[in-house]
Amino acid sequence: MATIKDVAKKAGVSVATVSRAMNDKGYVHENTRKLIDEAIRELNYKPNEVARSLYNKKSRLIGLILPDIRNPFFPELARGVEDKMQEHGFRLIIGNADEQLDKELDYIETFKQNNVIGLISASTNAVLTHYEKLSFPLVLLDRTSDHHPSVQADGYEGGRLAAKELVSRGSTRITLLKGPVELQTAQERFKGAVDELFNANVHFDVMTTASFAFHNAEYWAKELFEKYPDTDGVIASNDVVAAAVLHEAHRLGKKIPEQLQIIGFDDIPFSQFLYPPLSTIRQPAYEMGREAAKLLIRQINGETLEAKRIQLPVQFIERQTTRKEERND
Numbered sequence: 001m002a003t004i005k006d007v008a009k010k011a012g013v014s015v016a017t018v019s020r021a022m023n024d025k026g027y028v029h030e031n032t033r034k035l036i037d038e039a040i041r042e043l044n045y046k047p048n049e050v051a052r053s054l055y056n057k058k059s060r061l062i063g064l065i066l067p068d069i070r071n072p073f074f075p076e077l078a079r080g081v082e083d084k085m086q087e088h089g090f091r092l093i094i095g096n097a098d099e100q101l102d103k104e105l106d107y108i109e110t111f112k113q114n115n116v117i118g119l120i121s122a123s124t125n126a127v128l129t130h131y132e133k134l135s136f137p138l139v140l141l142d143r144t145s146d147h148h149p150s151v152q153a154d155g156y157e158g159g160r161l162a163a164k165e166l167v168s169r170g171s172t173r174i175t176l177l178k179g180p181v182e183l184q185t186a187q188e189r190f191k192g193a194v195d196e197l198f199n200a201n202v203h204f205d206v207m208t209t210a211s212f213a214f215h216n217a218e219y220w221a222k223e224l225f226e227k228y229p230d231t232d233g234v235i236a237s238n239d240v241v242a243a244a245v246l247h248e249a250h251r252l253g254k255k256i257p258e259q260l261q262i263i264g265f266d267d268i269p270f271s272q273f274l275y276p277p278l279s280t281i282r283q284p285a286y287e288m289g290r291e292a293a294k295l296l297i298r299q300i301n302g303e304t305l306e307a308k309r310i311q312l313p314v315q316f317i318e319r320q321t322t323r324k325e326e327r328n329d
Helices: 004-011 015-023 030-043 049-056 073-087 101-113 155-168 184-200 214-227 239-251 269-273 285-300
Strands: 061-066 091-096 119-121 138-141 150-153 173-178 203-208 233-235 261-266 279-282 309-312 315-317
Touching: 004 015, 004 030, 015 030, 061 073, 061 101, 073 091, 073 285, 091 101, 119 285, 138 285, 150 155, 150 285, 155 173, 155 184, 155 233, 155 261, 155 279, 155 315, 173 184, 173 214, 184 203, 203 214, 214 239, 239 261, 239 269, 285 309
Parallel strands: 061 091, 061 119, 119 138, 138 150, 150 309, 173 203, 173 233, 233 261, 261 279
Antiparallel strands: 279 315
């Protein structure tokens, strides 16, 4: 990998001259600039963003905090953020917090030390006081707050759709897996499903899951069938948990979807490759990431935000863990 010294040597100038030219600090003759630009192109030199930020007191680095990178939903969010940021010349530093506050705080400090100029967070921590004293703008992604700009999907409608689809397809003993109580997005899904189930006048049970974490999904799937062995419909808190429920149902010999219907939430890439393929509520993860990046870029550029809370639509994706809709023609 080429260094600034390699550029200086090829251009026949000093390192200080290359630095002045790149950072537009001080006089550099136009012919010299052309030699430096040519050397940079030929060597494919990529400047060290941290070093440049220390020199300029301003960087092009953006921080992104994800709660659980093993859940395929969050890398899809990150891809949307990254693509939009790169279009505008920004670079991303990603921190995986593993739903642990200590790790999250460590990453925030790391971002500060690397002179990031903005932060996007999909934090699972309800208490966001550790973000209040940041010197750079913040956008929440797949999370909401009254104090910070945010991007999320329509969780209430997603929960309502999941319940409506299960009922219309004949489930009468439904188990609703309620996501983390501290997350407003999870509670909006829950409220949407509960409102629809009450209106449908069907029996349903509620089981709380403490997080969306990948490593807990198997435990909750086992607990579900121990508590509610006769359930004939499951609304999962996300696709990872839905996949675990599907796996456990197979182990118990339940026929899908004849005896048990399952609807997930997110529509992560592998959902269509499960057996049978998972019916789910699609959150537009990639688009959410891009919208969050747009909000942050506007703040960095000092623009006024027309809307501080962006909500994107969801949709039901019908696959084979649900039966065909029952119609009364």
